Amino acid sequence: MSPEVSRREFLCTVAGCAAAAAVGGCSDITHTDFFRKRFRELEPDELKDIIADLEARQTAKYGKQTTISTKGPLPGVEYGYALDVSRCVGCRRCEYACFDENNQGHDPEIHWIRVLEMEQKLGINFEESDPYYEAEEVPEPGHFYLPVACQHCRNAPCVKSCPVGATWEEEDGIVVVDYDWCIGCRCCVAACPYGARHFNWAEPKLPAEAQNPNQHYLGNRPRPKGVVEKCTFCIHRVREGQYPACMEACPVGARTFGNLLDPNGELRYILENKKVFVLKSELNTKPRFYYYYG
Amino acid sequence: MQTVRLFGHWIHGSIRIILHGGILYWCWTLLLLALVGMGGVSYAHQLQEGLITTSMRDQVSWGFYIGNFTFLVGVAAAAVTLVVPAYIYGWKPIKEIVVYGEMMAVTAITCCALFVVVDIGHPERFWHLIPGPGILNVPSSLLGWDVIALNSYLLLNFVIVTYLLFNLFRRHHPNQKIYMTLVWISIPAAIAIHTVTAFLYSGLVARPFWNSAILAPRFIVSAFCSGPALMLVIMQLMQRFTTFHIRREAIWKIAELMTYFMGFNLFLLCAEVFKDYYSDTGHLVHMRYMFNGVGDHDAIVPWMWSAVSCSVIAFLIFLSRKRRENLLWLNLGCTLVFFGVYLEKSMGMVIPGMTPDTLGEIYEYVPSWNEIRVSLGILALGALIYTWMVRIATPILHDEFHFDDGKATHPPLGTKSRAGGT
Amino acid sequence: MKPLRTLLLAALCALPLACREHVESKSYFGSAFPERHPTSYPEMSANAVLRQAPPFEGEDIFPCSECHDPDFMEVDPTHRELEDPHDTLDPLRHGAGRLWCLDCHDAEDRDMLHLASGRTIPFEEAPLLCGQCHGEKYRDWLGGAHGKRTGHWQQGQGKEVWVCANCHRAHAPQFKPIQPKPAPKRPEVTR
Numbered sequence: 001m002s003p004e005v006s007r008r009e010f011l012c013t014v015a016g017c018a019a020a021a022a023v024g025g026c027s028d029i030t031h032t033d034f035f036r037k038r039f040r041e042l043e044p045d046e047l048k049d050i051i052a053d054l055e056a057r058q059t060a061k062y063g064k065q066t067t068i069s070t071k072g073p074l075p076g077v078e079y080g081y082a083l084d085v086s087r088c089v090g091c092r093r094c095e096y097a098c099f100d101e102n103n104q105g106h107d108p109e110i111h112w113i114r115v116l117e118m119e120q121k122l123g124i125n126f127e128e129s130d131p132y133y134e135a136e137e138v139p140e141p142g143h144f145y146l147p148v149a150c151q152h153c154r155n156a157p158c159v160k161s162c163p164v165g166a167t168w169e170e171e172d173g174i175v176v177v178d179y180d181w182c183i184g185c186r187c188c189v190a191a192c193p194y195g196a197r198h199f200n201w202a203e204p205k206l207p208a209e210a211q212n213p214n215q216h217y218l219g220n221r222p223r224p225k226g227v228v229e230k231c232t233f234c235i236h237r238v239r240e241g242q243y244p245a246c247m248e249a250c251p252v253g254a255r256t257f258g259n260l261l262d263p264n265g266e267l268r269y270i271l272e273n274k275k276v277f278v279l280k281s282e283l284n285t286k287p288r289f290y291y292y293y294g
Numbered sequence: 295m296q297t298v299r300l301f302g303h304w305i306h307g308s309i310r311i312i313l314h315g316g317i318l319y320w321c322w323t324l325l326l327l328a329l330v331g332m333g334g335v336s337y338a339h340q341l342q343e344g345l346i347t348t349s350m351r352d353q354v355s356w357g358f359y360i361g362n363f364t365f366l367v368g369v370a371a372a373a374v375t376l377v378v379p380a381y382i383y384g385w386k387p388i389k390e391i392v393v394y395g396e397m398m399a400v401t402a403i404t405c406c407a408l409f410v411v412v413d414i415g416h417p418e419r420f421w422h423l424i425p426g427p428g429i430l431n432v433p434s435s436l437l438g439w440d441v442i443a444l445n446s447y448l449l450l451n452f453v454i455v456t457y458l459l460f461n462l463f464r465r466h467h468p469n470q471k472i473y474m475t476l477v478w479i480s481i482p483a484a485i486a487i488h489t490v491t492a493f494l495y496s497g498l499v500a501r502p503f504w505n506s507a508i509l510a511p512r513f514i515v516s517a518f519c520s521g522p523a524l525m526l527v528i529m530q531l532m533q534r535f536t537t538f539h540i541r542r543e544a545i546w547k548i549a550e551l552m553t554y555f556m557g558f559n560l561f562l563l564c565a566e567v568f569k570d571y572y573s574d575t576g577h578l579v580h581m582r583y584m585f586n587g588v589g590d591h592d593a594i595v596p597w598m599w600s601a602v603s604c605s606v607i608a609f610l611i612f613l614s615r616k617r618r619e620n621l622l623w624l625n626l627g628c629t630l631v632f633f634g635v636y637l638e639k640s641m642g643m644v645i646p647g648m649t650p651d652t653l654g655e656i657y658e659y660v661p662s663w664n665e666i667r668v669s670l671g672i673l674a675l676g677a678l679i680y681t682w683m684v685r686i687a688t689p690i691l692h693d694e695f696h697f698d699d700g701k702a703t704h705p706p707l708g709t710k711s712r713a714g715g716t
Numbered sequence: 717m718k719p720l721r722t723l724l725l726a727a728l729c730a731l732p733l734a735c736r737e738h739v740e741s742k743s744y745f746g747s748a749f750p751e752r753h754p755t756s757y758p759e760m761s762a763n764a765v766l767r768q769a770p771p772f773e774g775e776d777i778f779p780c781s782e783c784h785d786p787d788f789m790e791v792d793p794t795h796r797e798l799e800d801p802h803d804t805l806d807p808l809r810h811g812a813g814r815l816w817c818l819d820c821h822d823a824e825d826r827d828m829l830h831l832a833s834g835r836t837i838p839f840e841e842a843p844l845l846c847g848q849c850h851g852e853k854y855r856d857w858l859g860g861a862h863g864k865r866t867g868h869w870q871q872g873q874g875k876e877v878w879v880c881a882n883c884h885r886a887h888a889p890q891f892k893p894i895q896p897k898p899a900p901k902r903p904e905v906t907r
Binding site: 346351352353551658 | 902903904905907
């Protein structure tokens with residue numbers, strides 16, 4: 001008996017029990033979705049069929065020709081990010097560029113980037129920070145701003161905590177989630193020290209006109225309810241050589257993205273010449289997201 | 295073949311017992327069934343709409359479900375460890391204590407599993423956890439370990455109870471070697487499940503409130519307060535409604551042991567409180583949220599002070615031998631410590647651990663009604679399972695329900711009997 | 717008020733077109749920098765295309781020599797209050813009063829800038845001029861710790877490096893406060 005057959009037999013026996021659970025909430029899940037293997041285990045032709053199917057479904061649903069990339073890491077590349085805290089003005093342009101680029105849920109609303117307003121006299125102090133500041137104009141006097149998203153840790157607590165291996169670190173350093181493998185236990189949400197992981201508490205609503213048809217399987221394709229999602233450094237853009245959307249959107253040039261392995265790159269200049277810090281360094285998460293005062 | 299047929303007889307007889315009972319039994323059963331039904335409907339609603347029907351959000355991503363889960367792991371662990379004093383002191387109804395304890399463990403673990411199932415976003419993907427078709431991410435994932443530990447423990451206790459009862463039913467002497475080996479395995483396993491569950495929290499660097507070395511000891515010690523408290527009350531109820539009999543000395547001894555654990559539990563709490571308040575680091579905010587409130591956010595504060603008061607009062611009651619050997623005081627103390635530990639360990643552990651969240655935001659979590667209904671449904675199902683197991687086990691243990699010489703003997707039904715037919 | 721605004725708007729729209737015209741004659745806004753000035757910034761490792769700075773907002777008053785024609789207008793090097801149009805159009809708010817037009821603009825050829833050494837440079841090379849005072853920022857800009865980059869993160873794959881004047885107005889370089897995007901929804905109202 002081949003492993004393939006035994007897998008199918010096993011799954012068919014459990015399908016009966018699972019069907020009962022699935023009936024209520026997962027009516028849009030088809031047979032193929034339910035039996036889909038982990039992304040990392042899919043054979044190239046299986047993957048091709050799945051992508052074609054996913055693209056067709058989205059094209060029909062949103063009325064836009066959708067492409068879903070599965071492009072892997074580029075050789076010799078490890079992504080990193082640096083953000084100049086002294087320059088950020090807290091305009092939230094990055095937050096909304098990310099929102100639009102990554103097909104984030106409009107209702108319930110999910111934002112991968114949180115821009116925290118902090119008081120200058122208190123320094124970086126999360127307890128006193130406020131992501132909900134309402135101001136006519138920013139920067140508000142006496143305040144500075146700290147945008148926080150996934151820090152793409154080298155020692156990621158979220159990856160460690162996942163019971164099914166649905167989230168992992170790619171070779172280029174991007175921490176990704178397989179939305180079709182995640183069981184929604186939220187261990188990673190509890191494990192993340194940066195509030196970077198977001199759970200789909202309900203079916204995320206994405207208006208057709210807001211859908212970005214340029215997608216990646218591990219990135220910005222629309223997520224189902226009941227799974228966890230997070231910043232992927234715009235995996236669909238950066239693996240094509242483009243900058244992440246948040247960086248393009250920043251009106252003050254506070255954001256720098258690049259290849260940490262390039263000795264002549266901007267990031268290495270910053271690491272060598274600036275007073276760089278990472279958030280919660282005492283936790284030894286070793287983020288690839290650096291902050292500095294330029 | 296013979297065994298299979300006997301097993302069939304046993305199942306048949308058991309169903310017969312469950313379906314017969316007095317008015318009190320039926321009131322109790324129907325109440326529980328109604329609660330289970332309500333929970334089922336609420337869960338269907340949650341499946342349809344998603345976990346948005348709960349009050350959990352990204353800021354507080356675990357809540358009532360996981361709190362109950364944690365508490366019940368403690369109950370499951372403590373129920374079984376009652377076997378140890380029973381052996382040391384040679385209490386007579388030891389078989390009963392083993393059986394009732396292990397049945398409590400089976401019930402509690404079943405509830406735990408259900409609380410996890412209702413908490414996850416994609417329960418139909420549970421097969422992703424099964425190595426082979428899926429992948430269990432051990433050794434790194436503590437939830438992975440918990441899945442292994444809890445399922446093994448459930449299986450172990452289920453096997454012990456079934457083996458013992460079935461053999462008594464067919465009037466075989468249970469193989470003492472097999473059965474006692476399993477019982478002795480189940481004791482460290484009980485400690486292990488609660489330790490792994492504590493590690494699930496204390497391993498999270500992101501949550502300083504949980505990331506404490508004494509979390510696992512606290513879990514175990516508090517379980518040794520609440521678990522025996524529950525068992526003592528249940529044993530008295532069984533004594534009242536069935537012919538189960540436990541010697542007074544055993545009860546007094548359990549109460550005495552509980553006193554030590556209650557004192558130790560308060561001591562460990564003091565150690566945590568001292569460390570956080572005296573060192574006054576940024577991590578204190580969670581403790582302050584729990585006991586003082588932060589700004590206008592103080593929804594949990596009265597509950598936490600009630601929890602501490604319950605534990606302290608119960609300890610004071612139990613300190614006096616005269617009081618704890620008075621059934622009225624004993625039951626009052628048991629009730630207080632049970633609720634004290636319940637509040638401290640479910641809501642009082644999960645919510646302050648996540649409030650404020652990792653970026654300092656305070657979202658005041660209060661469970662939604664749908665969440666409460668689902669939880670009540672699960673607890674009611676647990677109560678129902680335990681009631682049924684007790685009704686089946688008791689006549690077997692008293693030799694009123696057995697199969698011998700080719701014919702089955704059933705306990706008398708409908709009247710006050712050892713099957714708890716009142 | 718309204719016709720004036722329309723006029724201003726039209727002028728603004730016409731600006732890029734007007735600029736393009738100048739490209740041929742005055743080379744204000746050339747194409748790719750490295751090709752034209754490969755040695756301008758030898759320290760810059762970005763191997764990138766410099767993005768061209770737009771002229772400051774206002775009416776089409778380029779090129780400067782249109783008015784500041786030595787045959788037509790005498791050079792007055794005295795530090796003085798500026799008059800129309802320079803007091804209203806793009807007033808000088810740079811250097812807290814220490815700076816003066818001719819510190820940067822060349823007196824002889826108004827369509828050029830000059831460095832402290834006296835060497836004249838075209839507007840495209842303005843970062844060299846800025847760097848004379850803002851040396852640290854200039855070095856950070858070359859290295860990548862200051863300024864904005866867009867396009868592609870890979871070296872030589874179409875990375876666009878923004879120059880000083882893309883973000884800062886030369887005559888009033890401090891950023892003006894802007895209106896932030898709306899706050900995210902609170903969890904309490906997410907039902």
